[in-house]
Amino acid sequence: MAHSTQAAEPQHVLTGEPGRHHEAELAHHFDSVEQQTEVTTLGMWVFLVTEILFFGGLFTAYMVYRSLNPHAFAQGSHHLDVLLGGINTAVLIMSSLTMALAVRAAQLEDRGTLRAMLFFTILLGFTFLGIKAVEYTDKFLHHLVPGPHFHFEGAVSRAVEIFYSLYFVMTGLHAAHMVIGAAMMILLFVQSGRHAFTGRFKSRVEIFGLYWHFVDIVWIFLFPLLYLLGRH
Numbered sequence: 001m002a003h004s005t006q007a008a009e010p011q012h013v014l015t016g017e018p019g020r021h022h023e024a025e026l027a028h029h030f031d032s033v034e035q036q037t038e039v040t041t042l043g044m045w046v047f048l049v050t051e052i053l054f055f056g057g058l059f060t061a062y063m064v065y066r067s068l069n070p071h072a073f074a075q076g077s078h079h080l081d082v083l084l085g086g087i088n089t090a091v092l093i094m095s096s097l098t099m100a101l102a103v104r105a106a107q108l109e110d111r112g113t114l115r116a117m118l119f120f121t122i123l124l125g126f127t128f129l130g131i132k133a134v135e136y137t138d139k140f141l142h143h144l145v146p147g148p149h150f151h152f153e154g155a156v157s158r159a160v161e162i163f164y165s166l167y168f169v170m171t172g173l174h175a176a177h178m179v180i181g182a183a184m185m186i187l188l189f190v191q192s193g194r195h196a197f198t199g200r201f202k203s204r205v206e207i208f209g210l211y212w213h214f215v216d217i218v219w220i221f222l223f224p225l226l227y228l229l230g231r232h
Contacts, residue, residue: 037203044207048214051177055218058173062166062225072159074230076152076167079144081135085227088131092216095124099212102188106205109197114205118189121212125182132175139164167226174222177215184208 066073102117143151146165154160188208195201 037199040203040207041210044210048210051214055170055173058166058170059221059225062170065162065166066229069156069159069162070230072156073163075154075156076160076163077227077230079139079142080167080227081138082227084131084135085223088128089219089223091124091128091131092219095121095128096213096216098124099209103206103209106192106197106202111192111197115189115192118185118192122182122185122189125178125185129175129178129182132171136168139168170222170226174215174218177218181208181212181215184211 098117098120102114102121105111105113105117139145143149144164146161146168150161150164151157152160185208188205191201191204
């Protein structure tokens with residue numbers, strides 16, 4: 001006798017909105033959506049702790065060399081554009097606000113606000129990178145990039161070159177993290193147009209938001225260390 005029973009739809013698969021892509025809400029190795037969310041959030045926090053250790057090593061190296069060459073580091077910082085650095089600081093603070101509003105919109109399932117806030121976050125991120133590119137170009141034009149073409153008048157030229165070596169390493173790695181963060185935001189923006197507001201998608205917005213806030217906080221420490229210390 002032919003069996004006409006139809007296999008039941010697994011409970012962990014959500015159909016989403018009409019016309020949207022189906023999304024698996026719960027991975028097979030988790031017992032509940034709540035557990036999955038907690039584990040993925042914990043994973044991001046663990047990753048951010050390793051990033052703190054990474055940047056912490058760079059900050060420590062900077063402070064050690066600065067304590068050995070305070071006058072030279074002060075002279076080197078005088079050639080950084082405080083105005084552009086300050087604008088970039090304001091840009092990142094605004095991007096943290098738009099990212100927080102995007103997370104809130106995802107929680108409220110407000111698709112329009114979510115996409116708008118993600119768009120502004122992406123725009124502010126690329127604004128930061130554009131201003132940083134202008135600063136880097138200026139350093140190339142004035143031969144302040146460490147290497148065979150580095151030129152700085154005075155007896156502290158070697159120590160100033162160390163300052164700019166740390167400047168380019170620290171800000172360059174921060175800019176690389178910004179590029180990764182911008183790619184995450186673009187991915188979220190694309191997904192926000194077609195995904196249902198499942199627990200998994202909301203969790204993704206929150207986790208990417210944590211990363212974005214971390215990158216912003218790193219700059220809050222970089223700006224005074226590189227641009228403001230010794231300006232008097």
